[in-house]
Amino acid sequence: MSTSRRNSALPVMPSDATLDGSKQCPIGRAAGCGAGRRCPMSPRTYEAGAMLCGESSAAERLWYVQHGSVALFRETGDQRGAGVPWAVRRPGQLVGDECLVQEGYSDTAVALTQVTLCVASRDSFNQWIDNVGVVASRAVMGLVISARCADGPRPTSAEGSAVRRVARWLADEARDGRAPEMPRGVVAGLLGMLPETFSRALSRLSVMGAIKSTRREIRVVDADVLMAVAAE
Incomplete structure:
Protein backbone atom coordinates (compact mmCIF):
# COMPACT_ATOMS: atom_id res chain seq x y z
CA MET A 1 0.00 0.00 0.00
CA SER A 2 1.55 3.28 -1.09
CA THR A 3 -0.23 5.46 1.45
CA SER A 4 2.13 6.49 4.23
CA ARG A 5 1.20 5.01 7.59
CA ARG A 6 1.90 7.44 10.40
CA ASN A 7 0.36 7.18 13.83
CA SER A 8 0.03 10.92 14.38
CA ALA A 9 -3.06 11.52 16.47
CA LEU A 10 -3.06 15.04 17.86
CA PRO A 11 -5.43 15.63 20.81
CA VAL A 12 -7.41 18.83 20.40
CA MET A 13 -9.62 20.86 22.69
CA PRO A 14 -13.28 20.81 21.62
CA SER A 15 -13.95 23.95 19.58
CA ASP A 16 -17.36 25.58 19.29
CA ALA A 17 -17.75 23.92 15.89
CA THR A 18 -16.82 20.53 17.35
CA LEU A 19 -19.28 20.93 20.20
CA ASP A 20 -22.01 21.96 17.78
CA GLY A 21 -21.17 18.90 15.69
CA SER A 22 -21.53 16.69 18.76
CA LYS A 23 -25.01 18.07 19.32
CA GLN A 24 -25.98 17.33 15.72
CA CYS A 25 -24.51 13.84 15.21
CA PRO A 26 -26.67 10.80 16.06
CA ILE A 27 -24.40 9.72 18.92
CA GLY A 28 -24.31 13.22 20.41
CA ARG A 29 -28.10 13.49 20.20
CA ALA A 30 -28.53 10.08 21.82
CA ALA A 31 -26.11 11.11 24.58
CA GLY A 32 -28.02 14.33 25.20
CA CYS A 33 -25.21 16.74 24.31
CA GLY A 34 -27.80 19.39 23.47
CA ALA A 35 -28.94 19.24 27.10
CA GLY A 36 -25.41 19.58 28.43
CA ARG A 37 -24.68 15.88 28.90
CA ARG A 38 -21.33 14.37 28.01
CA CYS A 39 -20.76 12.58 24.70
CA PRO A 40 -19.11 9.14 25.01
CA MET A 41 -16.66 10.08 22.24
CA SER A 42 -13.83 12.63 22.36
CA PRO A 43 -12.56 14.70 19.39
CA ARG A 44 -9.08 14.14 17.98
CA THR A 45 -7.25 15.48 14.94
CA TYR A 46 -5.20 13.13 12.75
CA GLU A 47 -2.85 14.19 9.97
CA ALA A 48 -3.22 12.81 6.44
CA GLY A 49 -1.55 9.40 6.23
CA ALA A 50 -2.12 8.50 9.89
CA MET A 51 -3.04 4.85 10.38
CA LEU A 52 -5.95 4.49 12.78
CA CYS A 53 -5.93 0.72 12.96
CA GLY A 54 -4.44 -2.30 11.23
CA GLU A 55 -6.26 -5.24 9.73
CA SER A 56 -6.50 -8.14 12.22
CA SER A 57 -5.06 -6.04 15.06
CA ALA A 58 -6.87 -5.94 18.39
CA ALA A 59 -10.10 -3.96 17.98
CA GLU A 60 -10.01 -1.64 20.98
CA ARG A 61 -11.65 1.60 19.79
CA LEU A 62 -13.94 3.12 17.19
CA TRP A 63 -14.16 6.52 15.50
CA TYR A 64 -16.87 8.82 14.16
CA VAL A 65 -15.84 11.02 11.22
CA GLN A 66 -16.65 14.71 11.71
CA HIS A 67 -14.42 16.22 9.01
CA GLY A 68 -12.22 14.72 6.29
CA SER A 69 -12.12 11.18 4.94
CA VAL A 70 -10.65 7.80 5.88
CA ALA A 71 -9.82 4.95 3.49
CA LEU A 72 -10.31 1.29 4.35
CA PHE A 73 -7.76 -1.20 3.00
CA ARG A 74 -8.12 -4.98 3.03
CA GLU A 75 -5.70 -7.72 2.04
CA THR A 76 -6.69 -9.71 -1.04
CA GLY A 77 -5.35 -12.62 -3.00
CA ASP A 78 -5.32 -10.85 -6.35
CA GLN A 79 -2.29 -9.68 -8.26
CA ARG A 80 -2.55 -6.12 -7.04
CA GLY A 81 -1.08 -7.19 -3.72
CA ALA A 82 -2.03 -6.61 -0.11
CA GLY A 83 -3.81 -3.61 1.24
CA VAL A 84 -6.29 -2.88 -1.55
CA PRO A 85 -8.53 0.13 -0.81
CA TRP A 86 -12.19 -0.82 -0.99
CA ASP A 107 -9.58 -3.43 7.70
CA THR A 108 -6.62 -1.12 7.88
CA ALA A 109 -7.93 2.45 8.22
CA ARG A 122 -14.70 -0.29 22.91
CA ASP A 123 -15.29 -0.84 26.63
CA SER A 124 -16.44 2.71 27.37
CA PHE A 125 -18.67 2.79 24.30
CA ASN A 126 -20.30 -0.53 25.18
CA GLN A 127 -20.85 0.74 28.72
CA TRP A 128 -22.51 3.87 27.33
CA ILE A 129 -24.81 1.73 25.16
CA ASP A 130 -25.74 -0.36 28.21
CA ASN A 131 -26.47 2.77 30.26
CA GLY A 142 -28.39 3.74 12.01
CA LEU A 143 -24.77 4.76 11.44
CA VAL A 144 -23.64 1.20 10.77
CA ILE A 145 -26.45 0.53 8.30
CA SER A 146 -25.81 3.85 6.54
CA ALA A 147 -22.13 3.02 6.04
CA ARG A 148 -22.84 -0.50 4.82
CA CYS A 149 -25.43 0.74 2.33
CA ALA A 150 -22.85 3.16 0.93
CA ASP A 151 -20.37 0.33 0.35
CA GLY A 152 -21.32 -0.81 -3.12
CA PRO A 153 -19.42 -3.66 -4.76
CA ARG A 154 -16.09 -2.64 -6.27
CA PRO A 155 -16.44 -2.23 -10.03
CA THR A 156 -14.92 -4.96 -12.19
CA SER A 157 -13.90 -5.15 -15.81
CA ALA A 158 -17.29 -6.66 -16.58
CA GLU A 159 -18.96 -3.40 -15.58
CA GLY A 160 -17.46 -1.27 -18.31
CA SER A 161 -14.14 -0.04 -19.59
CA ALA A 162 -11.64 1.73 -17.34
CA VAL A 163 -12.47 5.04 -19.03
CA ARG A 164 -16.17 4.56 -18.35
CA ARG A 165 -15.58 3.64 -14.70
CA VAL A 166 -13.40 6.69 -14.15
CA ALA A 167 -15.99 8.89 -15.87
CA ARG A 168 -18.73 7.46 -13.65
CA TRP A 169 -16.62 8.06 -10.55
CA LEU A 170 -15.99 11.68 -11.55
CA ALA A 171 -19.67 12.19 -12.36
CA ASP A 172 -20.56 10.97 -8.86
CA VAL A 186 -6.54 4.78 -3.60
CA VAL A 187 -9.02 5.84 -6.27
CA ARG A 204 -8.07 9.51 -22.49
CA LEU A 205 -10.72 11.68 -20.82
CA SER A 206 -8.38 14.67 -21.15
CA VAL A 207 -7.94 14.03 -24.89
CA MET A 208 -11.73 13.81 -25.23
CA GLY A 209 -12.03 17.24 -23.61
CA ALA A 210 -14.00 16.04 -20.59
CA ILE A 211 -11.43 16.87 -17.92
CA LYS A 212 -8.19 18.66 -17.25
CA SER A 213 -5.79 16.56 -15.19
CA THR A 214 -2.60 17.73 -13.49
CA ARG A 215 -0.47 16.23 -10.74
CA ARG A 216 -2.36 18.31 -8.17
CA GLU A 217 -5.97 18.10 -9.30
CA ILE A 218 -8.56 16.64 -11.66
CA ARG A 219 -11.08 19.18 -12.93
CA VAL A 220 -14.17 18.62 -15.06
CA VAL A 221 -14.22 21.05 -18.00
CA ASP A 222 -17.06 19.55 -20.07
CA ALA A 223 -19.72 17.83 -18.00
CA ASP A 224 -21.74 16.83 -21.07
CA VAL A 225 -18.83 14.87 -22.55
CA LEU A 226 -18.10 13.28 -19.18
CA MET A 227 -21.72 12.19 -18.71
CA ALA A 228 -21.84 10.79 -22.24
CA VAL A 229 -18.78 8.61 -21.56
CA ALA A 230 -20.17 7.54 -18.17
CA ALA A 231 -23.42 6.44 -19.83
CA GLU A 232 -21.79 4.37 -22.59
Whole structure:
Protein backbone atom coordinates (compact mmCIF):
# COMPACT_ATOMS: atom_id res chain seq x y z
CA MET A 1 0.00 0.00 0.00
CA SER A 2 1.55 3.28 -1.09
CA THR A 3 -0.23 5.46 1.45
CA SER A 4 2.13 6.49 4.23
CA ARG A 5 1.20 5.01 7.59
CA ARG A 6 1.90 7.44 10.40
CA ASN A 7 0.36 7.18 13.83
CA SER A 8 0.03 10.92 14.38
CA ALA A 9 -3.06 11.52 16.47
CA LEU A 10 -3.06 15.04 17.86
CA PRO A 11 -5.43 15.63 20.81
CA VAL A 12 -7.41 18.83 20.40
CA MET A 13 -9.62 20.86 22.69
CA PRO A 14 -13.28 20.81 21.62
CA SER A 15 -13.95 23.95 19.58
CA ASP A 16 -17.36 25.58 19.29
CA ALA A 17 -17.75 23.92 15.89
CA THR A 18 -16.82 20.53 17.35
CA LEU A 19 -19.28 20.93 20.20
CA ASP A 20 -22.01 21.96 17.78
CA GLY A 21 -21.17 18.90 15.69
CA SER A 22 -21.53 16.69 18.76
CA LYS A 23 -25.01 18.07 19.32
CA GLN A 24 -25.98 17.33 15.72
CA CYS A 25 -24.51 13.84 15.21
CA PRO A 26 -26.67 10.80 16.06
CA ILE A 27 -24.40 9.72 18.92
CA GLY A 28 -24.31 13.22 20.41
CA ARG A 29 -28.10 13.49 20.20
CA ALA A 30 -28.53 10.08 21.82
CA ALA A 31 -26.11 11.11 24.58
CA GLY A 32 -28.02 14.33 25.20
CA CYS A 33 -25.21 16.74 24.31
CA GLY A 34 -27.80 19.39 23.47
CA ALA A 35 -28.94 19.24 27.10
CA GLY A 36 -25.41 19.58 28.43
CA ARG A 37 -24.68 15.88 28.90
CA ARG A 38 -21.33 14.37 28.01
CA CYS A 39 -20.76 12.58 24.70
CA PRO A 40 -19.11 9.14 25.01
CA MET A 41 -16.66 10.08 22.24
CA SER A 42 -13.83 12.63 22.36
CA PRO A 43 -12.56 14.70 19.39
CA ARG A 44 -9.08 14.14 17.98
CA THR A 45 -7.25 15.48 14.94
CA TYR A 46 -5.20 13.13 12.75
CA GLU A 47 -2.85 14.19 9.97
CA ALA A 48 -3.22 12.81 6.44
CA GLY A 49 -1.55 9.40 6.23
CA ALA A 50 -2.12 8.50 9.89
CA MET A 51 -3.04 4.85 10.38
CA LEU A 52 -5.95 4.49 12.78
CA CYS A 53 -5.93 0.72 12.96
CA GLY A 54 -4.44 -2.30 11.23
CA GLU A 55 -6.26 -5.24 9.73
CA SER A 56 -6.50 -8.14 12.22
CA SER A 57 -5.06 -6.04 15.06
CA ALA A 58 -6.87 -5.94 18.39
CA ALA A 59 -10.10 -3.96 17.98
CA GLU A 60 -10.01 -1.64 20.98
CA ARG A 61 -11.65 1.60 19.79
CA LEU A 62 -13.94 3.12 17.19
CA TRP A 63 -14.16 6.52 15.50
CA TYR A 64 -16.87 8.82 14.16
CA VAL A 65 -15.84 11.02 11.22
CA GLN A 66 -16.65 14.71 11.71
CA HIS A 67 -14.42 16.22 9.01
CA GLY A 68 -12.22 14.72 6.29
CA SER A 69 -12.12 11.18 4.94
CA VAL A 70 -10.65 7.80 5.88
CA ALA A 71 -9.82 4.95 3.49
CA LEU A 72 -10.31 1.29 4.35
CA PHE A 73 -7.76 -1.20 3.00
CA ARG A 74 -8.12 -4.98 3.03
CA GLU A 75 -5.70 -7.72 2.04
CA THR A 76 -6.69 -9.71 -1.04
CA GLY A 77 -5.35 -12.62 -3.00
CA ASP A 78 -5.32 -10.85 -6.35
CA GLN A 79 -2.29 -9.68 -8.26
CA ARG A 80 -2.55 -6.12 -7.04
CA GLY A 81 -1.08 -7.19 -3.72
CA ALA A 82 -2.03 -6.61 -0.11
CA GLY A 83 -3.81 -3.61 1.24
CA VAL A 84 -6.29 -2.88 -1.55
CA PRO A 85 -8.53 0.13 -0.81
CA TRP A 86 -12.19 -0.82 -0.99
CA ALA A 87 -14.16 1.91 0.80
CA VAL A 88 -13.97 5.49 2.05
CA ARG A 89 -15.56 6.73 5.25
CA ARG A 90 -16.75 10.33 5.17
CA PRO A 91 -18.34 12.74 7.69
CA GLY A 92 -21.24 11.15 9.50
CA GLN A 93 -19.87 7.59 9.31
CA LEU A 94 -18.16 5.24 11.74
CA VAL A 95 -14.72 3.64 11.41
CA GLY A 96 -13.83 0.49 13.30
CA ASP A 97 -17.39 -0.26 14.39
CA GLU A 98 -16.66 -3.98 14.01
CA CYS A 99 -14.95 -3.69 17.41
CA LEU A 100 -18.43 -3.89 18.93
CA VAL A 101 -18.93 -7.46 17.71
CA GLN A 102 -15.47 -8.98 17.13
CA GLU A 103 -11.97 -9.01 18.58
CA GLY A 104 -9.98 -7.87 15.52
CA TYR A 105 -10.34 -5.12 12.94
CA SER A 106 -11.51 -6.19 9.48
CA ASP A 107 -9.58 -3.43 7.70
CA THR A 108 -6.62 -1.12 7.88
CA ALA A 109 -7.93 2.45 8.22
CA VAL A 110 -5.81 5.38 7.01
CA ALA A 111 -6.65 9.10 7.03
CA LEU A 112 -6.74 10.39 3.46
CA THR A 113 -6.81 14.02 4.58
CA GLN A 114 -6.37 15.80 7.86
CA VAL A 115 -9.39 14.54 9.75
CA THR A 116 -11.36 15.37 12.87
CA LEU A 117 -12.62 12.17 14.44
CA CYS A 118 -14.47 11.46 17.64
CA VAL A 119 -12.99 8.41 19.34
CA ALA A 120 -14.07 6.06 22.12
CA SER A 121 -12.68 2.85 23.52
CA ARG A 122 -14.70 -0.29 22.91
CA ASP A 123 -15.29 -0.84 26.63
CA SER A 124 -16.44 2.71 27.37
CA PHE A 125 -18.67 2.79 24.30
CA ASN A 126 -20.30 -0.53 25.18
CA GLN A 127 -20.85 0.74 28.72
CA TRP A 128 -22.51 3.87 27.33
CA ILE A 129 -24.81 1.73 25.16
CA ASP A 130 -25.74 -0.36 28.21
CA ASN A 131 -26.47 2.77 30.26
CA VAL A 132 -28.47 4.65 27.65
CA GLY A 133 -30.21 1.60 26.21
CA VAL A 134 -32.41 1.52 23.15
CA VAL A 135 -31.79 5.16 22.12
CA ALA A 136 -28.04 4.54 21.89
CA SER A 137 -28.51 1.21 20.11
CA ARG A 138 -30.72 2.80 17.47
CA ALA A 139 -28.24 5.63 16.88
CA VAL A 140 -25.34 3.22 16.40
CA MET A 141 -27.31 0.84 14.21
CA GLY A 142 -28.39 3.74 12.01
CA LEU A 143 -24.77 4.76 11.44
CA VAL A 144 -23.64 1.20 10.77
CA ILE A 145 -26.45 0.53 8.30
CA SER A 146 -25.81 3.85 6.54
CA ALA A 147 -22.13 3.02 6.04
CA ARG A 148 -22.84 -0.50 4.82
CA CYS A 149 -25.43 0.74 2.33
CA ALA A 150 -22.85 3.16 0.93
CA ASP A 151 -20.37 0.33 0.35
CA GLY A 152 -21.32 -0.81 -3.12
CA PRO A 153 -19.42 -3.66 -4.76
CA ARG A 154 -16.09 -2.64 -6.27
CA PRO A 155 -16.44 -2.23 -10.03
CA THR A 156 -14.92 -4.96 -12.19
CA SER A 157 -13.90 -5.15 -15.81
CA ALA A 158 -17.29 -6.66 -16.58
CA GLU A 159 -18.96 -3.40 -15.58
CA GLY A 160 -17.46 -1.27 -18.31
CA SER A 161 -14.14 -0.04 -19.59
CA ALA A 162 -11.64 1.73 -17.34
CA VAL A 163 -12.47 5.04 -19.03
CA ARG A 164 -16.17 4.56 -18.35
CA ARG A 165 -15.58 3.64 -14.70
CA VAL A 166 -13.40 6.69 -14.15
CA ALA A 167 -15.99 8.89 -15.87
CA ARG A 168 -18.73 7.46 -13.65
CA TRP A 169 -16.62 8.06 -10.55
CA LEU A 170 -15.99 11.68 -11.55
CA ALA A 171 -19.67 12.19 -12.36
CA ASP A 172 -20.56 10.97 -8.86
CA GLU A 173 -17.76 12.55 -6.85
CA ALA A 174 -16.76 15.80 -8.61
CA ARG A 175 -19.80 17.69 -7.35
CA ASP A 176 -18.09 21.09 -7.51
CA GLY A 177 -16.23 20.34 -10.73
CA ARG A 178 -13.15 18.98 -8.96
CA ALA A 179 -12.34 15.44 -7.93
CA PRO A 180 -11.96 14.76 -4.19
CA GLU A 181 -8.46 15.12 -2.81
CA MET A 182 -7.21 11.59 -2.32
CA PRO A 183 -4.21 9.56 -3.53
CA ARG A 184 -4.75 8.31 -7.06
CA GLY A 185 -3.64 4.85 -6.05
CA VAL A 186 -6.54 4.78 -3.60
CA VAL A 187 -9.02 5.84 -6.27
CA ALA A 188 -7.65 3.19 -8.63
CA GLY A 189 -8.16 0.54 -5.96
CA LEU A 190 -11.70 1.68 -5.29
CA LEU A 191 -12.43 1.36 -9.02
CA GLY A 192 -10.84 -2.09 -9.25
CA MET A 193 -7.92 -1.14 -11.49
CA LEU A 194 -4.18 -0.63 -11.39
CA PRO A 195 -2.84 2.92 -10.85
CA GLU A 196 -1.35 2.97 -14.35
CA THR A 197 -4.73 1.99 -15.82
CA PHE A 198 -6.32 4.85 -13.91
CA SER A 199 -3.70 7.25 -15.30
CA ARG A 200 -4.35 6.09 -18.86
CA ALA A 201 -8.10 6.56 -18.38
CA LEU A 202 -7.51 10.12 -17.15
CA SER A 203 -5.34 10.81 -20.20
CA ARG A 204 -8.07 9.51 -22.49
CA LEU A 205 -10.72 11.68 -20.82
CA SER A 206 -8.38 14.67 -21.15
CA VAL A 207 -7.94 14.03 -24.89
CA MET A 208 -11.73 13.81 -25.23
CA GLY A 209 -12.03 17.24 -23.61
CA ALA A 210 -14.00 16.04 -20.59
CA ILE A 211 -11.43 16.87 -17.92
CA LYS A 212 -8.19 18.66 -17.25
CA SER A 213 -5.79 16.56 -15.19
CA THR A 214 -2.60 17.73 -13.49
CA ARG A 215 -0.47 16.23 -10.74
CA ARG A 216 -2.36 18.31 -8.17
CA GLU A 217 -5.97 18.10 -9.30
CA ILE A 218 -8.56 16.64 -11.66
CA ARG A 219 -11.08 19.18 -12.93
CA VAL A 220 -14.17 18.62 -15.06
CA VAL A 221 -14.22 21.05 -18.00
CA ASP A 222 -17.06 19.55 -20.07
CA ALA A 223 -19.72 17.83 -18.00
CA ASP A 224 -21.74 16.83 -21.07
CA VAL A 225 -18.83 14.87 -22.55
CA LEU A 226 -18.10 13.28 -19.18
CA MET A 227 -21.72 12.19 -18.71
CA ALA A 228 -21.84 10.79 -22.24
CA VAL A 229 -18.78 8.61 -21.56
CA ALA A 230 -20.17 7.54 -18.17
CA ALA A 231 -23.42 6.44 -19.83
CA GLU A 232 -21.79 4.37 -22.59
